[in-house]
Amino acid sequence: MKSCLAVAAIVLVGVGSLAGCGTDPKSSMGFTLPDGNAKQGETLFTSFQCYECHTVAGVTVPESQSPDQTIVRLGGEVSRIKTYGELVTSIINPSHRLPNRYHAEQVTTDEGASQMTNYNDVMTVTELIDLVAFLQSQYTLSEYEPTVYPPYY
Ligand code: HEC
Known part of the structure:
Protein backbone atom coordinates (compact mmCIF):
# COMPACT_ATOMS: atom_id res chain seq x y z
CA MET A 1 0.00 0.00 0.00
CA LYS A 2 2.78 2.37 1.00
CA SER A 3 4.70 1.72 -2.18
CA CYS A 4 1.51 2.27 -4.13
CA LEU A 5 1.15 5.70 -2.57
CA ALA A 6 4.78 6.48 -3.31
CA VAL A 7 4.30 5.57 -6.95
CA ALA A 8 1.16 7.70 -7.11
CA ALA A 9 3.06 10.61 -5.57
CA ILE A 10 5.89 10.27 -8.06
CA VAL A 11 3.43 10.12 -10.95
CA LEU A 12 1.59 13.15 -9.64
CA VAL A 13 4.79 15.14 -9.18
CA GLY A 14 5.85 14.11 -12.66
CA VAL A 15 2.59 15.14 -14.24
CA GLY A 16 2.54 18.31 -12.16
CA SER A 17 5.99 19.37 -13.20
CA LEU A 18 5.21 18.67 -16.83
CA ALA A 19 2.07 20.76 -16.67
CA GLY A 20 3.86 23.38 -14.59
CA CYS A 21 6.70 23.91 -17.04
CA GLY A 22 4.29 23.77 -19.93
CA THR A 23 6.80 21.91 -22.08
CA ASP A 24 4.93 21.62 -25.33
CA PRO A 25 6.27 18.62 -27.29
CA LYS A 26 6.43 20.96 -30.29
CA SER A 27 8.46 23.53 -28.35
CA SER A 28 11.75 24.65 -29.89
CA MET A 29 13.41 24.24 -26.49
CA GLY A 30 16.68 22.38 -26.93
CA PHE A 31 16.99 23.46 -30.56
CA THR A 32 20.51 24.39 -31.52
CA LEU A 33 22.46 24.47 -34.77
CA PRO A 34 26.13 23.72 -35.35
CA ASP A 35 28.23 26.67 -36.55
CA GLY A 36 27.58 27.53 -40.17
CA ASN A 37 29.84 29.01 -42.82
CA ALA A 38 28.53 32.53 -43.48
CA LYS A 39 30.73 33.02 -46.57
CA GLN A 40 29.30 29.86 -48.10
CA GLY A 41 25.82 31.06 -47.10
CA GLU A 42 26.32 34.25 -49.09
CA THR A 43 27.18 32.19 -52.19
CA LEU A 44 24.10 30.01 -51.61
CA PHE A 45 21.91 33.10 -51.35
CA THR A 46 22.74 33.76 -55.00
CA ARG A 80 16.15 42.48 -31.63
CA ILE A 81 18.50 40.16 -33.53
CA LYS A 82 16.66 37.26 -35.15
CA THR A 83 17.48 33.95 -33.51
CA TYR A 84 18.68 30.88 -35.40
CA GLY A 85 15.31 29.31 -34.65
CA GLU A 86 13.42 32.20 -36.20
CA LEU A 87 15.60 32.25 -39.30
CA VAL A 88 15.36 28.50 -39.81
CA THR A 89 11.59 28.73 -39.39
CA SER A 90 11.42 31.59 -41.91
CA ILE A 91 13.11 29.36 -44.47
CA ILE A 92 11.51 25.97 -43.89
CA ASN A 93 8.07 27.15 -42.73
CA PRO A 94 7.73 30.68 -44.13
CA SER A 95 3.98 30.94 -43.60
CA HIS A 96 4.41 30.46 -39.85
CA ARG A 97 4.95 34.15 -39.21
CA LEU A 98 4.87 36.96 -41.74
CA PRO A 99 6.90 40.10 -41.14
CA ASN A 100 4.52 42.76 -39.82
CA ARG A 101 6.14 45.60 -41.74
CA TYR A 102 4.33 44.44 -44.90
CA HIS A 103 0.61 44.19 -45.61
CA ALA A 104 -0.38 40.53 -45.72
CA GLU A 105 -1.49 40.80 -49.34
CA GLN A 106 1.99 42.02 -50.36
CA VAL A 107 3.70 38.84 -49.18
CA THR A 108 1.05 36.13 -49.41
CA THR A 109 -0.65 34.21 -52.19
CA ASP A 110 -4.42 34.27 -52.77
CA GLU A 111 -4.64 31.24 -50.46
CA GLY A 112 -2.99 33.23 -47.67
CA ALA A 113 0.29 31.30 -47.68
CA SER A 114 3.70 32.95 -47.91
CA GLN A 115 4.84 33.73 -51.45
CA MET A 116 8.24 32.36 -50.58
CA THR A 117 9.56 29.43 -52.60
CA ASN A 118 9.53 26.10 -50.77
CA TYR A 119 13.10 24.77 -50.58
CA ASN A 120 12.47 21.87 -48.22
CA ASP A 121 13.04 19.19 -50.85
CA VAL A 122 16.03 20.79 -52.53
CA MET A 123 18.13 22.34 -49.76
CA THR A 124 20.53 20.27 -47.66
CA VAL A 125 20.74 20.81 -43.92
CA THR A 126 24.30 22.11 -44.32
CA GLU A 127 23.08 24.66 -46.85
CA LEU A 128 20.31 25.74 -44.49
CA ILE A 129 22.81 26.18 -41.64
CA ASP A 130 25.18 28.20 -43.84
CA LEU A 131 22.37 30.44 -45.09
CA VAL A 132 21.23 31.09 -41.53
CA ALA A 133 24.81 31.89 -40.45
CA PHE A 134 25.09 34.36 -43.34
CA LEU A 135 21.75 36.03 -42.69
CA GLN A 136 22.23 36.30 -38.97
CA SER A 137 25.56 38.06 -39.44
CA GLN A 138 23.75 40.76 -41.46
CA TYR A 139 21.50 41.98 -38.65
CA THR A 140 22.71 44.71 -36.34
CA LEU A 141 21.10 45.85 -33.15
CA SER A 142 19.76 49.38 -33.39
CA GLU A 143 20.95 51.69 -30.63
CA TYR A 144 18.34 52.32 -27.99
CA GLU A 145 17.54 56.02 -28.03
CA PRO A 146 15.92 57.22 -24.85
CA THR A 147 13.05 59.65 -25.34
CA VAL A 148 14.14 63.15 -24.40
CA TYR A 149 11.42 64.84 -22.37
CA PRO A 150 11.47 68.65 -22.12
CA PRO A 151 11.80 70.01 -18.58
CA TYR A 152 8.47 70.35 -16.84
CA TYR A 153 7.68 73.61 -15.04
C1 HEC B 1 9.45 33.90 -54.61
C2 HEC B 1 9.90 34.83 -53.61
C3 HEC B 1 10.87 34.39 -52.55
C4 HEC B 1 12.05 33.69 -52.68
C5 HEC B 1 12.66 33.11 -53.94
C6 HEC B 1 12.63 33.62 -51.36
N1 HEC B 1 11.84 34.26 -50.45
FE1 HEC B 1 12.22 34.54 -48.46
N2 HEC B 1 10.46 35.50 -48.27
C7 HEC B 1 9.59 35.82 -49.29
C8 HEC B 1 8.45 36.56 -48.77
C9 HEC B 1 7.29 37.08 -49.58
C10 HEC B 1 8.69 36.70 -47.38
C11 HEC B 1 7.78 37.42 -46.38
C12 HEC B 1 6.70 36.50 -45.94
C13 HEC B 1 7.21 35.39 -45.06
O1 HEC B 1 7.77 35.68 -43.97
O2 HEC B 1 7.08 34.24 -45.47
C14 HEC B 1 9.95 36.03 -47.10
C15 HEC B 1 10.53 35.96 -45.85
C16 HEC B 1 11.81 35.50 -45.60
C17 HEC B 1 12.49 35.60 -44.34
C18 HEC B 1 11.91 36.24 -43.06
C19 HEC B 1 12.02 37.77 -43.17
C20 HEC B 1 11.52 38.52 -41.97
O3 HEC B 1 11.92 39.68 -41.80
O4 HEC B 1 10.74 37.97 -41.19
C21 HEC B 1 13.72 35.05 -44.48
C22 HEC B 1 14.81 34.92 -43.43
C23 HEC B 1 13.82 34.58 -45.85
N3 HEC B 1 12.64 34.89 -46.51
C24 HEC B 1 14.91 33.96 -46.41
C25 HEC B 1 14.97 33.50 -47.71
C26 HEC B 1 16.10 32.76 -48.26
C27 HEC B 1 17.35 32.39 -47.50
C28 HEC B 1 15.79 32.47 -49.56
C29 HEC B 1 16.59 31.67 -50.53
C30 HEC B 1 16.99 30.35 -50.11
C31 HEC B 1 14.47 33.05 -49.83
N4 HEC B 1 14.02 33.64 -48.69
C32 HEC B 1 13.82 32.98 -51.06
C33 HEC B 1 9.73 35.49 -50.60
C34 HEC B 1 10.77 34.76 -51.14
Whole structure:
Protein backbone atom coordinates (compact mmCIF):
# COMPACT_ATOMS: atom_id res chain seq x y z
CA MET A 1 0.00 0.00 0.00
CA LYS A 2 2.78 2.37 1.00
CA SER A 3 4.70 1.72 -2.18
CA CYS A 4 1.51 2.27 -4.13
CA LEU A 5 1.15 5.70 -2.57
CA ALA A 6 4.78 6.48 -3.31
CA VAL A 7 4.30 5.57 -6.95
CA ALA A 8 1.16 7.70 -7.11
CA ALA A 9 3.06 10.61 -5.57
CA ILE A 10 5.89 10.27 -8.06
CA VAL A 11 3.43 10.12 -10.95
CA LEU A 12 1.59 13.15 -9.64
CA VAL A 13 4.79 15.14 -9.18
CA GLY A 14 5.85 14.11 -12.66
CA VAL A 15 2.59 15.14 -14.24
CA GLY A 16 2.54 18.31 -12.16
CA SER A 17 5.99 19.37 -13.20
CA LEU A 18 5.21 18.67 -16.83
CA ALA A 19 2.07 20.76 -16.67
CA GLY A 20 3.86 23.38 -14.59
CA CYS A 21 6.70 23.91 -17.04
CA GLY A 22 4.29 23.77 -19.93
CA THR A 23 6.80 21.91 -22.08
CA ASP A 24 4.93 21.62 -25.33
CA PRO A 25 6.27 18.62 -27.29
CA LYS A 26 6.43 20.96 -30.29
CA SER A 27 8.46 23.53 -28.35
CA SER A 28 11.75 24.65 -29.89
CA MET A 29 13.41 24.24 -26.49
CA GLY A 30 16.68 22.38 -26.93
CA PHE A 31 16.99 23.46 -30.56
CA THR A 32 20.51 24.39 -31.52
CA LEU A 33 22.46 24.47 -34.77
CA PRO A 34 26.13 23.72 -35.35
CA ASP A 35 28.23 26.67 -36.55
CA GLY A 36 27.58 27.53 -40.17
CA ASN A 37 29.84 29.01 -42.82
CA ALA A 38 28.53 32.53 -43.48
CA LYS A 39 30.73 33.02 -46.57
CA GLN A 40 29.30 29.86 -48.10
CA GLY A 41 25.82 31.06 -47.10
CA GLU A 42 26.32 34.25 -49.09
CA THR A 43 27.18 32.19 -52.19
CA LEU A 44 24.10 30.01 -51.61
CA PHE A 45 21.91 33.10 -51.35
CA THR A 46 22.74 33.76 -55.00
CA SER A 47 22.66 30.15 -56.21
CA PHE A 48 19.21 29.58 -54.66
CA GLN A 49 18.12 32.88 -56.21
CA CYS A 50 16.86 34.26 -52.92
CA TYR A 51 17.58 37.68 -54.44
CA GLU A 52 14.52 37.30 -56.67
CA CYS A 53 12.49 38.36 -53.63
CA HIS A 54 15.06 39.69 -51.17
CA THR A 55 17.76 42.25 -50.70
CA VAL A 56 20.25 42.03 -47.86
CA ALA A 57 21.18 45.32 -46.23
CA GLY A 58 24.81 46.19 -46.97
CA VAL A 59 25.41 43.22 -49.30
CA THR A 60 25.50 43.40 -53.09
CA VAL A 61 23.24 40.72 -54.54
CA PRO A 62 22.04 40.24 -58.14
CA GLU A 63 18.98 42.22 -59.15
CA SER A 64 15.53 40.61 -59.05
CA GLN A 65 14.12 39.67 -62.44
CA SER A 66 10.57 39.52 -61.04
CA PRO A 67 9.25 43.08 -61.27
CA ASP A 68 5.90 42.28 -59.59
CA GLN A 69 7.46 40.59 -56.60
CA THR A 70 7.47 42.39 -53.25
CA ILE A 71 11.11 42.64 -52.27
CA VAL A 72 11.50 41.74 -48.62
CA ARG A 73 14.59 43.29 -47.09
CA LEU A 74 16.70 41.01 -44.91
CA GLY A 75 19.41 42.11 -42.50
CA GLY A 76 20.01 45.67 -41.35
CA GLU A 77 19.08 47.40 -38.13
CA VAL A 78 16.58 45.66 -35.92
CA SER A 79 15.54 46.17 -32.32
CA ARG A 80 16.15 42.48 -31.63
CA ILE A 81 18.50 40.16 -33.53
CA LYS A 82 16.66 37.26 -35.15
CA THR A 83 17.48 33.95 -33.51
CA TYR A 84 18.68 30.88 -35.40
CA GLY A 85 15.31 29.31 -34.65
CA GLU A 86 13.42 32.20 -36.20
CA LEU A 87 15.60 32.25 -39.30
CA VAL A 88 15.36 28.50 -39.81
CA THR A 89 11.59 28.73 -39.39
CA SER A 90 11.42 31.59 -41.91
CA ILE A 91 13.11 29.36 -44.47
CA ILE A 92 11.51 25.97 -43.89
CA ASN A 93 8.07 27.15 -42.73
CA PRO A 94 7.73 30.68 -44.13
CA SER A 95 3.98 30.94 -43.60
CA HIS A 96 4.41 30.46 -39.85
CA ARG A 97 4.95 34.15 -39.21
CA LEU A 98 4.87 36.96 -41.74
CA PRO A 99 6.90 40.10 -41.14
CA ASN A 100 4.52 42.76 -39.82
CA ARG A 101 6.14 45.60 -41.74
CA TYR A 102 4.33 44.44 -44.90
CA HIS A 103 0.61 44.19 -45.61
CA ALA A 104 -0.38 40.53 -45.72
CA GLU A 105 -1.49 40.80 -49.34
CA GLN A 106 1.99 42.02 -50.36
CA VAL A 107 3.70 38.84 -49.18
CA THR A 108 1.05 36.13 -49.41
CA THR A 109 -0.65 34.21 -52.19
CA ASP A 110 -4.42 34.27 -52.77
CA GLU A 111 -4.64 31.24 -50.46
CA GLY A 112 -2.99 33.23 -47.67
CA ALA A 113 0.29 31.30 -47.68
CA SER A 114 3.70 32.95 -47.91
CA GLN A 115 4.84 33.73 -51.45
CA MET A 116 8.24 32.36 -50.58
CA THR A 117 9.56 29.43 -52.60
CA ASN A 118 9.53 26.10 -50.77
CA TYR A 119 13.10 24.77 -50.58
CA ASN A 120 12.47 21.87 -48.22
CA ASP A 121 13.04 19.19 -50.85
CA VAL A 122 16.03 20.79 -52.53
CA MET A 123 18.13 22.34 -49.76
CA THR A 124 20.53 20.27 -47.66
CA VAL A 125 20.74 20.81 -43.92
CA THR A 126 24.30 22.11 -44.32
CA GLU A 127 23.08 24.66 -46.85
CA LEU A 128 20.31 25.74 -44.49
CA ILE A 129 22.81 26.18 -41.64
CA ASP A 130 25.18 28.20 -43.84
CA LEU A 131 22.37 30.44 -45.09
CA VAL A 132 21.23 31.09 -41.53
CA ALA A 133 24.81 31.89 -40.45
CA PHE A 134 25.09 34.36 -43.34
CA LEU A 135 21.75 36.03 -42.69
CA GLN A 136 22.23 36.30 -38.97
CA SER A 137 25.56 38.06 -39.44
CA GLN A 138 23.75 40.76 -41.46
CA TYR A 139 21.50 41.98 -38.65
CA THR A 140 22.71 44.71 -36.34
CA LEU A 141 21.10 45.85 -33.15
CA SER A 142 19.76 49.38 -33.39
CA GLU A 143 20.95 51.69 -30.63
CA TYR A 144 18.34 52.32 -27.99
CA GLU A 145 17.54 56.02 -28.03
CA PRO A 146 15.92 57.22 -24.85
CA THR A 147 13.05 59.65 -25.34
CA VAL A 148 14.14 63.15 -24.40
CA TYR A 149 11.42 64.84 -22.37
CA PRO A 150 11.47 68.65 -22.12
CA PRO A 151 11.80 70.01 -18.58
CA TYR A 152 8.47 70.35 -16.84
CA TYR A 153 7.68 73.61 -15.04
C1 HEC B 1 9.45 33.90 -54.61
C2 HEC B 1 9.90 34.83 -53.61
C3 HEC B 1 10.87 34.39 -52.55
C4 HEC B 1 12.05 33.69 -52.68
C5 HEC B 1 12.66 33.11 -53.94
C6 HEC B 1 12.63 33.62 -51.36
N1 HEC B 1 11.84 34.26 -50.45
FE1 HEC B 1 12.22 34.54 -48.46
N2 HEC B 1 10.46 35.50 -48.27
C7 HEC B 1 9.59 35.82 -49.29
C8 HEC B 1 8.45 36.56 -48.77
C9 HEC B 1 7.29 37.08 -49.58
C10 HEC B 1 8.69 36.70 -47.38
C11 HEC B 1 7.78 37.42 -46.38
C12 HEC B 1 6.70 36.50 -45.94
C13 HEC B 1 7.21 35.39 -45.06
O1 HEC B 1 7.77 35.68 -43.97
O2 HEC B 1 7.08 34.24 -45.47
C14 HEC B 1 9.95 36.03 -47.10
C15 HEC B 1 10.53 35.96 -45.85
C16 HEC B 1 11.81 35.50 -45.60
C17 HEC B 1 12.49 35.60 -44.34
C18 HEC B 1 11.91 36.24 -43.06
C19 HEC B 1 12.02 37.77 -43.17
C20 HEC B 1 11.52 38.52 -41.97
O3 HEC B 1 11.92 39.68 -41.80
O4 HEC B 1 10.74 37.97 -41.19
C21 HEC B 1 13.72 35.05 -44.48
C22 HEC B 1 14.81 34.92 -43.43
C23 HEC B 1 13.82 34.58 -45.85
N3 HEC B 1 12.64 34.89 -46.51
C24 HEC B 1 14.91 33.96 -46.41
C25 HEC B 1 14.97 33.50 -47.71
C26 HEC B 1 16.10 32.76 -48.26
C27 HEC B 1 17.35 32.39 -47.50
C28 HEC B 1 15.79 32.47 -49.56
C29 HEC B 1 16.59 31.67 -50.53
C30 HEC B 1 16.99 30.35 -50.11
C31 HEC B 1 14.47 33.05 -49.83
N4 HEC B 1 14.02 33.64 -48.69
C32 HEC B 1 13.82 32.98 -51.06
C33 HEC B 1 9.73 35.49 -50.60
C34 HEC B 1 10.77 34.76 -51.14
